Amino acid sequence: MNKYLLGENEFDKFYDLYLYSFNRQDSSQRKRVFKERYDHSLSYGIMNGSKLGSGLFSIPFEVNFHGVDYKMNGIGDVMSAPEFGGQGGAGKLMNEALFDMYKNHVTLSYLAPFSFGYYRRFGFEQVFDHTQVEIKSESLPRIKNAEHGYVERISIKDIPDELKKMYLDHNDLGGVNRSKWWWDHMLDKHSDYQAALAYDDDDVLIGYLIYYNQDQTFYIHEWINLNPLSRQLLAKFVIKHQSIFSKFVYESPNPDFKSDILDDPYTTNLTVTPYMMARIVNLEDFLQRYPIQVNSLEKIYFRVKDTLEWNDHTWALEINDGKVKLSDADGEGADLELTIQTLTKAMFGYRNLNSLADYGTVKGDLSKINSLSKVFVSERPQLIDYF
Template sequence: MNKYLLDKDKFNEFYELYLYSFNREDSKHRRDVFKERFDHSLVYGIMNGKRLGSGLFSIPFDVNFHGVNYKMNGIGDVMSAPEFGGRGGAGSLMNAALTDMHQNHVTLSYLAPFAYTYYRKFGYEQVFDHSIVSMKSVDLPRIANSDHGHVERDNIKNLHDDVKLMYLGHNHLGGVVRAEWWWDHMLDKHNDYQVATAFDDNGNLIGYLIYYSVGTTFYIHEWFNQNPLSRQLLGKFVTKHQSIFEKFVYETPDPDFKADILDDPNSAKLVVKPYMMARIVELSDFMGRYPVQVSVLPKTYLKVTDELSWNNHVWELSIENGIVGFSIADDATPDMEMTIQDLTKAMFGYRSLKSLRKYGRITGDDKKIGLVCDVFVQEKPELIDYF
């Protein structure tokens, strides 16, 4: 057992450190929501005398990456008391969590960074972006009423199971496969959110919208459409709030702006912001079950530099009839060399190997780099959840 794992009776100490470290005010709602996350996490901590000096969550999830299910642990609430800062406590906990992931056969890890340079030291890399699209009320597009289908509105606490199934059906770009406890946690955490559901004439769910408001701003948190009718119905639902709100904001994991479908593309403003980082914990499993995009690849040798010893090797990669061969070949001469961070970008589809070569991030034989580049998905990953 890892010496840094905390017993469940340490909740109060962990919660108090969280409140202080993130300058949060205590409330029954915050405590209850935090307890849900605590109960479903591996909780790490280092005592500083009688007080907890550092702590973090490692939360077990599954993710769907282009139809392949991988185990992923989300790192959250990395914190240290100010009197305990600078002693490497958080770093020790990060390394302990990664070691346990390896022993538990967890393939990937995600986190929301407070400093990208800090987490790059632990092998994490930026791969998830969010696009924040904002429009003034007066600039909202005109959307015609539909003679078909209808929209229903309810509090998020009454979210129907069909909405959960629709999310799962659309989630395939590295997003979280939401377990029931995580759905419950989200609904408890955001108990002031609303949900609008679109149905066709036969009563089938065809789309949903999760939203909330702050002051005079209408925020869209999550939006899925199954067909043009649902897009029309839910779009009309949003614009019907035009007289209530001055500004409309949609934060989406989709990097495609889509301003061209608006009557006036300048009516919407876009800000792309880095969202979360990812780390390949078990490279052998990630590549071994990876959704390769070619059926044949001759033997190619990749040297991967990583602080995790089990990934830090020269690897032999080959594909025959769509079957991946991936094994350690430390005696071979590598065709290309890269860090685990840059390989993460390429494998997640965030930035291609060719692009990384162009910017001098990887070295090697251009022809071989091009061949391996074609192996990886080219569609950027998407993640809505936060932890």
């Protein structure tokens, strides 16, 4: 067992370090919610005398990547006490967590960075962006009343199972397959959120949005539609709050938000912001089960540079009749070279290899780079959850 893994008895020390490190105020709800995360995570820590010097969560999840389910551990609450800072404690815990992920057959890892540069040292790379859509009340578009269907408003704690299923059915771009405990945790953490459910005339759920408000701003946290009727119903529901709030904000997980669908894009402030990072923990498993986009590929040798020794190889990849054949080919001459971070961008569909080669982050035979680029998905990933 890893000597840095913490047990039930260390919860109070971990929680106290969290409060101090992130300048949070203690409350019964905050402690309860934090305990939920602690109980479902691998919690790592290094003691500094009688106190905890550094700590982090490694939270087991599963994600859906273009129809393929992969184990993914989310890294969260990376922290060090100021008197213990600068001694490499958090970095040591990060490496231990990654090693344990590999042992436990975890393929991917995500995290929300406080510094992109810091986490790139551990092989993580930016792959998720959000689009924040902000519009003032007086600039909201006019939406006709729908001739069919209706909207039901409920507390977040009352969301039905059919909503959870709708989320899962439309989560296939790298997002989290929310398990029961994670749903419960989210609902407990955001107990002040509300939901609006759109139904058709046959009482079938066709869309939903989850929202909350702060002061004079209406925030849309999550919005899924099955059809134009759902979009019309829920958009009209939002606009009916026009007299209550002065500003409306929607943070969409889609980085390619379609501003052209708005009546007047100039009235809307659209901002694309970096969101979270990802890391390929087990490249062999990721590629062997990857949703490849070509049916055949002549053998390509590519050199991957990584701090994780099991990924740090020259690999031989070929595809025959849609079947992937991947093998360690150390000693062979590589057709192209790249880092695990660059490969992560390409495999997640964030930026293709041809573009990356233009920026000099992929080196090698351009025809081989082009061939390998066609193997990977081109649709950019989307992630709503935060940890």
